[in-house]
Amino acid sequence: MEITIFGKGNMAKAIGHNLEMGNDxxxxxSHDTVQQFGDLVIMAVPYPALEKIAQQYQQELSGKVVVDITNPLNFDTWDELVVPADSSAAQQLQADLPNSKVLKAFNTNFAATLMSGKVGNNVTAVLVAGDDQDAKNVLKDALSKSPLKVMDAGKLSRARELESVGFMQMTLAASKQIGWDGGFGINE
Incomplete structure (x- = not known):
């Protein structure tokens, strides 16, 4: 599968590490010009960059599966999410890309746990929210050769809860209560 990742930081590299297992x-x-997109597009950029990319490439992203990994928190204060209480960054991105299939994923994971495939003794779980089951299957198939466990977290409206969990993990790590190689694990 052809996959496009916006971003070149730790999260982009960690997600890409898993997607490179069987995919191109x-x-x-975020400032590069993209001539051709894969069927799966990962937005591994800071939250403020989402709107600009969506506006620039709305037509080119039509019909594509677009994965938002952002946690839209106030990085000045680290005490709030900056999206309305009844929305999420992913829902805003879906509104900006009405002809794309937007998913929320990877925002509850740290780069280290994506690279290692483990959170403590648990397999790293990638929680995915979205309204299109076929889009979720595209992401799951793309990760099928990786060690990650992909779990369906429900409709795109569940992205708000995923962003809250991501925010909580980040604040725990920033306050040194957990490491950036930790996080919440899921036992079966």
Whole structure:
């Protein structure tokens, strides 16, 4: 599968590490010009960059599966999410890309746990929210050769809860209560 990743930071590399197992992955910075997109597009950029990329490439992303990994928190204060209480960054991205299939995923994972495939003794679980089951299957198939466990977290409206969990993990790590190689694990 052809996959496009916006972003070149730790999260982009960690996600790409898993997607490169059986897929063709191309990386672009948020300011790069993209001529051709894969069927799966990962937005591994800071939250403020989402809107600009969506506006620039709305037509080109039509029909594509677009994965938002952002946690839209206030990085000045680290005390709030900056999206309305009844929405999420992923829902905003879906509104900006009405002809794309937007998913929320990877925002509850740290780069280290994506690279290792483990959170403590648990397999790293990638929680995925979205309204299109076929889009979820595209992401699951793309990760099928990786050690990650993909779990369906429900409709795109569940992205708000995923963003809250991601925010909580980040604040725990920033306050040194857990490491950036930790996080919440799921036992079966």
């Amino acid at each position: 992955v191309s990386y672009y910075g």
